[in-house]
Amino acid sequence: MRNVAFDIFYTLVATFLYVAALPLLFVLSFKKKYCQSIPARFFGSKNPPFPEHDIWFHVCSLGEAKAIAPVVERLNAHKIAISVITHTGFEAASKYAAEVRYLPYELWLWIWMKRPKTVVVLEAEFWYLLFRLAHIRGARVIALNARISERSFPKYYRMRWFYRILLRQCDRILCQSSEDMARFIALGGRNVEVVGNIKLAQKIEATKHYPKPDGLLIVAASTHEGEEEGILRGFLAYREQNPSAKLLVVPRHPERFAKVRELIAHVAPTVGFSCWSESQSISEVITLIDAMGELNNFYAISDIAIVGGAFVPIGGHNPLEPATFGCKIITGEEIFLQRELFKYVSHVQFTSLQGVAEALKHAESLPPSQINGNVDLDRVLDNLTEK
The missing domain is CATH 3.40.50.2000 (Glycogen Phosphorylase B;)
Structure with missing residues (x-):
């Protein structure tokens, strides 16, 4: 019951923030950097829900989109969906054999999210309604490459009451390091383990070969x-x-x-x-x-x-x-x-x-x-x- 009350409270706050930000969002949507992401995320433009899929990865931007490459390649027998925040992340994710969408603003997830099976959230993308709705709609929720930096941890810890609620929706937390594991446990995380940083498994290579000039x-x-x-x-x-x-x-x-x-x-x-x-x-x-x-x-x-x-x-x-x-x-x-x-x-x-x-x-x-x-x-x- 407490979770339901918090869900309502959080949604009301998200609604207030959305309405307050509408003028700014409208202006930013005309800028080249945001002309695709803002209309898709905040106004639902050309951003339909995912079709049926097995595993849904949520990444933020270019770096995280590239980081999941070795994992996605090994999951080629599964139907993959990928949500992103930024335009550069969308471009990188579109190179995979996957359905790619911009993640809608949290308020719209109530109607946008269907019934996912497994939701994998990269690094520090801690959107409460993403975790919560995936959990209550029957998905396994996994935090992958999870990290909290030493610099950021005091801010997280001051809000530990909130992160305890959020992390309660998470079935597995797969951390980059033992330091990250200790921080997640301190915030109330369950089933936390260290698997290393998946960026170490990236295939890094040149796509074109240019001549090297003389000198350094x-x-x-x-x-x-x-x-x-x-x-x-x-x-x-x-x-x-x-x-x-x-x-x-x-x-x-x-x-x-x-x-x-x-x-x-x-x-x-x-x-x-x-x-x-x-x-x-x-x-x-x-x-x-x-x-x-x-x-x-x-x-x-x-x-x-x-x-x-x-x-x-x-x-x-x-x-x-x-x-x-x-x-x-x-x-x-x-x-x-x-x-x-x-x-x-x-x-x-x-x-x-x-x-x-x-x-x-x-x-x-x-x-x-x-x-x-x-x-x-x-x-x-x-x-x-x-x-």
Whole structure:
């Protein structure tokens, strides 16, 4: 009875928030970044319920959508459904043999969700009504690659009364690490175990093969607002000692390409600069990679990877991709969302934006990065397919 009362209360709060946000949602729906996801998630546009399926994966964005690849490939005898939050996640999930939808705003799940059999929620996508409705409609609910960062845990713990209710709807919690397991147990999780990080099972490969230019090639990968300028200045300072060095700049979000282009012209007006979309070559000192889906192809020919998202408090990005290609890795210290993955990668330098030039110099004497670790993928599959 208490759960029913909480369901009603939560739905009423979700309704209030939805109505309050309608003007903003309407405006954002005209922006290129959200023109598909917001109409689908909040207004039901071209986003019908899933047809009958065996296993439903819910992921957030590009990284999680890519992470489930080795699991989905091993489940080819099952009907798979995948829900996402972002447009980049939708594009990545659409490459699988699966039905793909945007996850509707929680309020609409009451009428959108049918009777799933197994719902698998990736990492930290803790939407209460997703868990609750899947549970009361007879599905097995599994949290896969579950994680709570050390930085985030105090916030979760202050709301432990809420997460105790949410996690009560979950049949299995398959964690990335023993630290994550301890945090979930502290929040009231049941049937919690460590299987490792499924990203370790990813098949990471280049899809195209580009010629490597002469000299040292550095890629500034998945950079965010506030990072590019420091990286550019560090590279220019380092290049005074190594004039053959070249830099590729790969912003994380495509809507920032134009802004980063202006920034490069401002910070480095005297060096050669080109955009990949125009030249399709790495002949200049600095090249802006203004294209999607190319990062692994450039990791494959780079000597050093400066991995973004960690010089500002974003949480870091996947180090396994550059390590797979033997890049020497430099990144910031704000890796709180990727700390577990960094445990598996050797020879990583952590520095500030002010230390980029010195880190580049030090990288000359370091061996290439390597990956050391594994995941119990068979255990994961046993949990997902258990009757």
